[in-house]
Amino acid sequence: MHIASVLIRRILNAAGLLAAVLILCFTLIHLAPGDPAEVIAGEMGGATEEMMAEIRALYGLDRPFHVQLLSYLGNVAQGDLGYSFYFNQPVTDLIVERLGATLLLVISALLLAIFLGTFLGVVAARNPNGLISHFVTVLALFGYAAPVFWTAIILLILFASVIPIFPASGGMYDITGPDDPISRALDIAHHMVLPVITLSTIYLAFYSRLARASMLDVLGSDYIRTARAKGLAEVVVVYKHALRNAVLPVVTFAGLQFAQLMSGAVLVEAVYSWPGLGTLAFESLLRRDTPTLLGILFFSSMVVIIANLLTDIAYRLIDPRIRSGAR
């Protein structure tokens, strides 16, 4: 099938999926206990029943559920995600402001996990009983077992307090530092190290195990024997002939797990006060800021859908059998 028609079908699917996600989340938030009007009234320092009713009328919270839902969906279809009554800002602006920070964190963590994980897996597979192989097993066990927030706190204590080589807290950069682009970029990179390591631990563990298993399988296959029989150097056999085949499951999982990575980012951002969507989601959840929360879920779904699409494209580039199978 032609790539353009694949894209069009994917976009139609994605629109349907997004609508379903929004309806589901809207319903769930509506079912949850708590009333935005009460939070707003609380912020104002208390309010009478009449004022509460006024607030509800102002934000349309007094209308029946299905009317609220339909009007929300209609607005989203026109590109309007609503207005945050807590942050006093349009939700779209709020999210766009924070999205960059989250994507920077998530994509860095994902790339670190994929590349380092695959590399460790390959080294481990080449010597299944060696030191690196055992290290990968221990790392995997640790990565699976340790909760993200715990890893985050421990790393903070170790590398920001006991050995203070990384900033202890305070978002993406030091506001008192010089603000030319290069020092700012270096400052952000410095602030990123611990959050990225924390977020990538689980996935690093997972990908290194996956790459190890996949590589062991591929190294035993007939075409690797053929490659050796040609007289190719071991490095070429492993990193050209074997790796290209072994990396397929890693790519698949990376795409599938992008959603989990986004949700993992919420905890990591909270611990490191990283000014991204996760922190925003956390705050808006506490404040019953429904439009912001829904907007974040909408954007996250979109990011995941795009990630899956990119995975599919990567898959086609790596494996010719999928390319022609869809032709």
Place this chain on the structure above:
Amino acid sequence: MAPPLLSVRDLRVEFDTRDGIIPVIQNLSFDLHAGGTLGIVGESGCGKSMTALAVMGLVPGPMGRIAGGSIRLDGEDLVAAGEQRLRQVRGNEISMVFQEPMTSLNPVFTVGDQIGETVRLHQGLSRREAVNRAIEMLRAVGIPAPEKRVHEYPHQLSGGMRQRVMIAMALACRPRVLIADEPTTALDVTVQAQIFDLLQDLQAETGTAIILITHDMGAIAELAERVIVMYAGRKVEDGPVGEILGQPLHPYTKGLIRCVPHLEADPPVERRELMEIPGVVPGLSQLGGVGCPFSPRCSESRPDCNMMPVEKAGPGDHSVACWAVSEAAS
């Protein structure tokens, strides 16, 4: 007579297993002359493929190793050679075609890349020259429309086509020795004949010596000049193809030949029973004993057989390792 191109002497290959060190090949000697064809026959598990891998220097490590003997190519001992030298030999002077064409090609590279890789490596051709050489080789092995096929992936080709690609790849550097390890076992009968014809034609053209590993006596009769019969990692009989097929001496060779079914134009009402050799090839852990490994399955077994038979010369340059064959008979 000219000295042999490839000379294997007293080859011993060992594997580490849970049961200790197992010799999978013992006391194996044979010669291959330039342009000649040697057949190696035996059932699965007799050490035929391991012999091929040993000659290629590809005994799977670290559990397996060549523990003794020599493999001389034009006088140079490959057992003593370093890995770097072996890489120059592999694919260039000695190359190999494997049993499974369906899985022996890398699925993610085009056939042109895979053939071209060999000549780029050993002959330093550029990418463009390598593609041209790949097209030339595909044409030589009888693949139609090679200019188009060269850019295709293995999954777009049939089994017979893939085996032709494997042969093209193996012969791309005009090696002096080609090892064909059961090259037709996975293919249809009609395609088998085509592949054998192709090997014969290419051999006549390039003068490559061939080691044909098979359990197909028909293939041996058609292609080989000399035959060695292997059982449980040892050579049990060795001779010119006519003598081995015409007057086999070892009970195992006789059994193998008896097992070949015959087509009959007018079969009797009572169908003749298919012949078999009773029992199975000994497993890895049973290798390395002191007696003749074939004696449990042998109809001519005798008390002597609890000792390892020595190789004795027979008529002409025929030799056999069996107590039941008396010096007088040979």
